[in-house]
Amino acid sequence: MSTTLPAHLPAHEGEHRDPLGAKMGMWLFLLTELILFGGAFLLYAAYRARFAADFHYASTLLNPLIGGVNTLVLLTSSLTMVLSIAALERGLRRPAVLFLGATIGLGLTFLVVKACEWSGKIGHGLFPGSTELVERTAGENIFFGLYYGMTGLHALHVVIGLGLLIWMFALIARRPRVRVTLPAPAGESVRLATAGGRALWSDAVGAEAAAIEVSVVYERHDELLAGNLPRLDNTGLYWHLVDIIWIFLFPLLYLIT
């Protein structure tokens, strides 16, 4: 007797798949994110034009080394993100999962560095409304208002991005699994073989067995592709957005001295 396992995992019922449409939706969403930060950059532009000298001075109070390290961390995380997608495109699940894990680790590193930087600044009394800042010039007040507002909003996006990455990690790390129940061919033997005829396993079935349940954990490239690639692609796009925003924040805040 021969039973063929389903070639595809059961698709989500009635779900309409349109990877190109999904990507288009993501790009549109990224556009809205850019405009969201655009509003903040607009404020930055207006105030920097008004308080150019103060901004230059205030910028010296930031540590470009810490900012630079974080830039490196975030850029590397974008690289590992791309590698993860590239691996999944080729159907290589394990490297995809590893690179995704690396991306998550780098994202967390960014947040930790950011938190240390912030707490250092707050320790020196440089935070909005502090007695230290109130005595300084208007431009410095505005600069630190923008610094906390913009990097804070960016950090929030890193957190959201990490949430997406962890969700994707859970989706990809889980292997597809199929369970089939066969009527027991009493007294005969059961053989499990690939479609090509290569024997994987065989055993005799005792007379008392009523049914045999076979649970197969298997990896199929096209399944991984169909289900998770568009999602991972979109997660990657979002992660690159987080990266790109930082690429603009870093020079505007740290390197204008």
Place this chain on the structure above:
Amino acid sequence: MAGAMGGAVPVDAGFFQTQGKRTGLLAWILSTDHKRIGILYLVSMLAFFAVGVALGLLMRLELIAPGRTIVAAGTYNALFTVHGVIMIFLIVIPGVPAVLGNFFLPIHIGARDVAFPKLNLLSWYCFVGGALLAVASLFTGGGAPDTGWTFYVPYSVRTSTNVTLAVFAAFILGFSSILTGLNFVTTTHRLRAKGMGWFRMPLFVWSLYATAWIQLLATPVLAITLILVMLERMFNLGLFDPGRGGDPLLYQHLFWIYSHPAVYIMILPAMGVVSEIIPTFARKKIFGYKAIAFSSLAIAFLGYLVWGHHMFTSGISDSSRIIFSLLTFLVAVPSGVKVFNWVATLYKGSIRVEPPLLFIFTFIFLFSIGGLTGLMQGSLAIDVHIHDTAFIVGHFHYVMFGGTIFGLLAGLLYWFPKMFGRMYNRKTIQIAWAFLFVGFNVLYFPMLVLGWQGMPRRYYDYLPQFHGLHTLSTVGSWILVAGLVIFVVHLIRATRRGEPAGMNPWGGTTLEWTIPSPPPQVNFVTLPEVTAGPYEHGGDEGRGGRRGPGEHHDRGGPEGARA
């Protein structure tokens, strides 16, 4: 649902019939069917509209006589703030796209659903969540917000009232708006049926498409503005605090960069409804299809460049005031293109003034008053005189209520038989219309006069010489509400007791009239293939003279079918 009730003639329940594994309320609030989501929006919007109307009535009641009448000054401030927040963010912005757009966009382009059905449901949850927060801001925290719906700094940062919650509510509602826009743009690009070229789409789809782009491109600016207000209140950033170098005027710029395009989010879909209804009841192909389609895009584009006209008296430079004034007048061009094309469609048409068309005529009349008073404000010298007066209040109610809401009501009347499979009583709706039309003008026209005479907006008290017109306006609010009650109560009754409407009661030619009323859960069993434009009413456009009503029924959609 619809078929099972009352002693009325049953109609097939269509998508109202629950087919999934869930039943009852869950089958609705967890449904990703665009038609059910449209109905969800309709029902929830109706509830919040009632709250907004009640607040408006209270304001008018306070203004019935000089001095304190029923509420104190602070309460009055809260009333106009929450009235504004509810009406703008919950009703006129999402109104037409979320209800009629959700229901008919996929059907109009021959699709089974929107591109992202789950995201669509999430939009509704954001809408309801934001709406509940907005209403909750009335009763919690330091008291109802009293800043006006514009949340101008520095007052919105300093007031002890519940501004943070109200601002957060508006932020969530903006998120809902963005997700809907994203969904509609993708749907229009990806899911058009075979043969449904861009210039075969109904004009309603064009207007939704233009609107969706504004939602995508403008709402994020509001989002960052609202985030900054929240950060100011919670963490004292000082970005808008003049005491620490901040500039409150930058808030106004950011706010209106969103909020002026938002005006076109409100009006464009209503204009799309007009473009659907007029050809059907004139039995003619629309005049100037491409001109109407592109004027939607032109309005969407120009809408970005005119925000400064909200700030003519705020101290911005003369040169920018002149430029913004000029650009403001330019918006009148594409708007005029639309109105002339509608009128040209009616010209020599075989016109039947059914209730939807009656409301469209009202739309054009009221919107023209709103538009012309808008031009007055666009000119710098006059605006200095009428800025922040009741004239402005009158103007934007003519545009928003007379325009958008009447467009929404017309659309509801037009598509009601399709959505619920039943027809309302035309006489009752005409009576409701009379109340609405008279009440509307008695309510808002005195505001134009009062403002011209110098009555400021947002004041709970006034000088004795304004008494007469204020009382007249308050009486108008009662007539208007009577009309709304008749309208809504009758339509709710008609969902159960109306006569079966059949597949195509108006003789419409777009795709929704080729499927049963109400539509089945799967819009199209086999996806349609489109071979002609959306408004092909036969070859004898306008020359055949009037036809009897029976003949109209026989000349159905492209397939000529009738239930």
